[in-house]
Amino acid sequence: MERIAPTTAHALAGAFALEMWGGATFDVAMRFLHEDPWDRLDRLRALVPNIPFQMLLRGANAVGYTSYPDNVVYEFCKQARAHGVDVFRVFDSLNYVENLKLGIDAVRQANGVVEATVCYTGDVTNPARHPKYTLEYYLDIVDELVALDIHILGIKDMAGLLKPRAARLLIGAIRERHPDLPIHVHTHDTAGAGVASMIACVEAGADIIDLAVDSMSGVTSQPCMGAVVSALEGSEYDTGIPPETVHTLNAYWEQTRLLYSCFDPGVKAADTSVYAHEMPGGQYTNLLFQAQSLGLGSRWKDVKAAYAEANRICGDLVKVTPSSKVVGDMAQFMVSNHLSGDDVLERAATLSFPRSVVEFFQGYLGQPVGGFPEELRAAIVRDAPRIDGRPGAALAPLDFDQLRRDLEDKWGPGSIRDVDLLSAALYPAVFDEFQAVRQKYGNLSLIPTPLFLSPLDINEEIQVQLDVGKRLIIRYVALGPLQTDTARRDVYFELNGEPRVATVDDASVKPEVVARARADPADKGQLGAPMSGAVVEVKVAVGDSVAAGQAVCILSAMKMETVVGAPAAGVVKSLDVAVGDNLGTGDLICSIASE
Template identity: 30%
Template sequence: ELKKAMPKTPLQMLLRGQNLLGYRHYADDVVERFVERAVKNGMDVFRVFDAMNDPRNMKAALQAVRSHGAHAQGTLSYTTSPAHTLQTWLDLTEQLLETGVDSIAIKDMSGILTPMAAFELVSEIKKRYDVRLHLHCHATTGMAEMALLKAIEAGVDGVDTAISSMSATYGHPATEALVATLAGTEHDTGLDILKLENIAAYFREVRKKYHAFEGQLKGYDSRILVAQVPGGMLTNLESQLKQQNAADKLDQVLAEIPRVREDLGFIPLVTPTSQIVGTQAVLNVLTGERYKTIAKETAGILKGEYGHTPVPVNAALQARVLEGGAPVTCRPADLLKPELAELEADVRRQAQEKGIQLAGNAIDDVLTVALFPQIGLKFLENRHNPAAFEPLPQAEAAQPVTKAEKPAASGIYTVEVEGKAFVVKVSDGGDISQLTAAAPAASSAPATAPAGAGTPVTAPLAGNIWKVIATEGQTVAEGDVLLILEAMKMETEIRAAQAGTVRGIAVKSGDAVSVGDTLMTLA
């Protein structure tokens, strides 16, 4: 639809290399098919990056993009650490050029690129290589505008900005400000600032519609200079901690993130590693013990399943998750068999069972479910039901909530407004702290399940039950996986704290649980 409305305007997307849009590596046949469909549906420019800056993980995607006639942009996911130097970025640039790219992007997702570092990096790349160079900076720390200006002085070919009404804080510097700054100089953009103001006015109204989903940041956040948290990750952390009733733990989590990042080999913090590191930091803080629970994706990094880390990972943690096995040293996708046919058959089967009508180009629906397995089918079930996705209407979102005369009971409620259901989180005293559209989705587990005789196994996090592994009456040993909880976009294994017999399983796949809910009992 966007391409129909803007046929002459190039559309660009981010593509996470072998991860595509997901949180795991996909086989090469899935990468190839996704790129083919994206180009067919109107995508022109693919900014291909890898969270580990491992060029092996970008190669298949870059080659697929070029083979389908689109623009392949290789990416340097910028970060700083004892392992990262100017030479690091020059070497990666050369490797991407050898792979075959149409341009290079410097992706400063955390806003930690200083103006002087931007000038040096752009100057050195342009001096050595004949390649179009773009710079992408987030405004979170307050340095982005200065970094863009110094990069322009150094010869960068393009920079990312956002229309003013959607700019700054977690996003990008304002387009209008840069246009005005460069007006009358050798870098004059030629853009009409009056026309830009019309665009800003339009999106100023659009933004109000999504008010309930905005993060807490109002200006700049200097904590990011230490934690290196990207803007999108910061909003995710705030949302995740609210869901866990632990919004007051944000500072502790931000302090824990650099420690987790070091344990994982000083990996850059960009999707999906930003979510992996952030979620592990949350787990470390909320459980009160570092690595008491290790998320599946954290274990994957330690095992080498995501590719090379800049420096070796924490040896003790790696040994713990390997359990005597060997780490992955080859390109991780080389270990994957073609999987598209199996994915297609599985999605068609599930769609038939649930009575879901697939789109005319069914492969698009297959790819949607493959890349978003936890919500893909729910999306397909509800794609013609706006109430399942749309936020609170603008007028209501803008109105302040009036406090009740009497303190309301805290909890999570579903309310109906003009025929649309919304989930409302009410804190002590009647304040509404969170409001989202309610999808007619999974059932909820009881707040307190019957424990029976024995030791209850409780939910360490709020989330959804992804899979129940243990069965009623099964004898388990200490450390055995009992079930998998999907929380904060990650899969967390819930293991037995002691040997025993499984009794009173109180949940099933798809159930929503809160912190402390009893999931089962070990007798």
């Protein structure tokens, strides 16, 4: 990104904005790349001073997956603005206006551009199929947002459901009602109709549309920039960006994408079944990877069908992070446990649902359009507390001073910046892991991409630019034998011509896999894992009395946590898991004897 940034600053000088943080990018930078998202923002801002930067703000959820205290959202917007974000696309995963109001006010206080956003789902040309999401519904929300004195209206079509005819109807109606309101439309191209839909939006009165460079566009990404720029060239809607400029950027990204080909999910073509399951583009490939990781890769068709069923029984939700995670987790839970939607409705009082599902029905994300399906809500929430208003209003302000003291106790005095406090507040576990990696390995963002992804060959040499005028020349010489007692090896290399040796863990050495006991389905006192995952918390001990449905442990798999409840009331006779254990579906967790 840094290498192409100066060229981008010149080539796209007439663009409305470049998106910096969208979807899960803040989380992914720390979790998978071990890079600081604030540093990335600073470095790109220095290289692109002339184009506004935009980001997604999940209303009261900031850039996280749950609700946070109000002061966290306000401080996040303040710091994001100070580090270079200009335009904040504020949305809520349920179109819950109370959550939107908080995000809008936080951006306004940070002196950012407020782009208040309506998430699009359903089909305004076919209200019989989605009776909640009619044209009047969207116009009413737009009116509410305009009354809040916003700068720009955003339409976020996260699943690519906005067909060309629907685009003309929706955008045309908004433009007629609000002739001076700037309108910004975002879509995904999962079904293959994205280019046509964006051109329809332009013709109906949209001012700004989101596109992706050709080689990074299409399917679950945004529509193709080169196609739209070329299609509009010479018309009254000419973008002013020469097609040759797009070609230049595309050539760079075409080669760069090859470096990450091992992570390509293999989605080769459009998928019009999105109009049935309505899975957001940002979730589609993630859910596919999660399904493969959970052993459900061969049942991807079933996962998509279950997604539609999960959405139905949850009440037909607006589906975008984090509400889409609720539906996705429910879908994978259903497929893993061979449950239909009707099975879930019938057995909800006895099932161990993913934590995201339980918290949604508790009200931690806000209030869905038309309210919750109350019978299902009662069965899932049970005795847990409920929130019937804006979730953040009930949360105590975060004590940033205490958080700083806690983090500096862990990572060293003076090691925590103001922005680190926000990273830790939003993603405590991910931030801890990021800090541990940073302390062990240093700033990994300086390493060339191929080396980050795969090791050097013997006698291969690389250069690492630490700073202006400070460059390391590293040559890999040899690998020492495995130290069987510690699973470590010595690595021999030259640093700027001087011999060096470092002792490293050999991650290729796998511990012996111990066969785990399996729960007997015929024994109602034996609790088996409802799905594959790692044990992250154990909530009972041998000898404890438990009620039916009481939490026994928490499993985590691919960012999906499942609270596993006792199958019956009684006393814990045996506990067969510990924190850190990796379980397969059906592995024995505990045995309970009736009192």
